[in-house]
Amino acid sequence: MNSMYFTEEHNLFRESLKDFLNKEVVPNIEEWEKTGTIDKSIWKKFGDMGFLGISYPETYGGLNLDMFYMVILLEELQKINSGGFAAAVWAHMYLAMTHLNAEGDEAIKQNYLEPSISGDKLGCLCITEPFGGSDVAGMRTTAVKDGDTYVINGSKTFITNGVYSDYLVVAAKTTPEIGNKGISIFVIDRETPGVSATKLDKLGWRASDTGEIAFDNVRIPVSNLMGEENKGFSYIVQHFGLERLIMGVNAHARAEYALDYAKQYMSERMAFGKSIDNFQALRHKLSDLYTEMEFCKEFNYSVAYKLNKGHYVVKEATMSKLKSTQMADDVIYHCLQFLGGYGYMEDYPMARLLRDSRLGPIGGGTSEILREIIAKIVIDGKDYKPVT
Structure with missing residues (x-):
């Protein structure tokens, strides 16, 4: 393991996590992949082990560990x-919970962040809309203030944990006429009247519940606003760097898993009297692929x-996701x-890996x-800055 970044404590954590x-x-994965439903008891087990709180303050039950525990x-x-x-x-830990921790007030942290760390509540982040895709500023969901409440109407889609989560972190326009400067962030309980979800049928990620969510005159207290009104777009952009790095790390890790599996298979698979890892064309291709993976990982x-040192890494994290996911x-x-032919069979891991x-x-x-x-950034000289 790379000792430049990982200490002995990191390595012990890795072994403990692997065992867990x-x-x-692992014994439940095949069932969850078939049903598309993860047994909710697993979240409490994660919480009891402290895994859900590795990046969060001790005040709320977290461990406040460095970024490489997340990696x-x-x-x-x-x-x-x-x-x-x-x-x-990771959608629970680093999409929903990131906003609770960064923008939530003390009451929100006690009511949502603390039980999220313990595994008693599961969250999701609702930004993408059916007509918007990656155009966050073009969202149509609105939150209209009415006395001491907000009334939310609109829809979100492609939401991980969108069906079975206990709460939703939702972006909506509080001042639509000023575009992306009029977006705010709210936390909404799943059981709030007017919230409904439809499960989507996906090519991959079969174990997770990805949902399309509708908000029909959903009335929530003003206290469910997170951070300042109309500052939501800045909050979202602020956290994009973390989300993109997460997806970059995910990508290099699954590529490494695929390569290690293929390497082992090739050492055992015989053709023309020798294992196929002796054929130059295959050896050299595997070498090229390992090189690409290692470049992305480093x-x-x-x-x-x-990011662990507090640097604003929007450019680097964007490059991480772009290159690593392609790789x-x-x-x-x-x-x-x-x-x-075995690669095409569901009994082997590559078919699912390819879809996922x-x-x-x-x-x-x-x-x-x-x-x-x-x-x-690199051509027009745009300088993205953190929220102050």
Whole structure:
């Protein structure tokens, strides 16, 4: 393990996490992949082990550990070969909970963040809309103030944990006439009247519940506003760097898993009297793929290091997601090819890996959008700044 970034304590944490996943999660993955429903008892088990709070303050039951504990969690989740289960975990921990921690007041932190860390509540983040896609500023969901309440109307889609979560962190326009400067962030209980969800049928990430959510005159207290009114877009952009780095780390980890599996398979698969890892064409292709993966992994570690030091890494994190997700798709495509006909069989891991990986260049900002963000930075000289 890279000692530049990982200490002995990190390595012990990794081993503890591996043991937990192998005992509590891996035996259930096939069932969850088939049903599309994760047993809710697993969240309490994660909470009891402290895994859900590794990045959060001790005041609310967290461990307040450095960024590389998050990296370890993401890497090991990818290596159980269920992108859907992994997404359910990190969408709760680093999409929904990030906003609770950063913008929630003390009451919200006690009522939502603390039980999220303990595993008693599961959250989701609702930004993307059916007509908006990556165009966050173009959202149509509104929150109209009415006395001591807000009335929310609109819809969201492609929401991970969107069906079975206990609460929703929702972006809505409080002042629509000023565009992206009129967006605010709210927390809404699942059981609030007017909230409904429809489960979506996906190519991959089969274990996770991805939902389309409707808000029909949903009335919530003013106290459910997080942060300042009309500052929501700034909050969302502020956290994009973390989300993109997460997806970059996910990508290099699943690519590494695919390569390690393919390498082992090739050492055992015989053809023409020798194992296929002796054929030059395959050896050299595997070497190229490992090189691409290692480049992305090292870059992602350096971005995590900068983020851990408090640097604003919007450019680097955007590059991380763009390059790493493309790399993972390419690696897994070729690893499936290394397995020949077996790669196409559901009894082997590559078919699911291929499906799950394909969401990488789409979710959390498409590759096309990311290229335009990078172009604005490196060509137009745009300087994205953190919220102050």
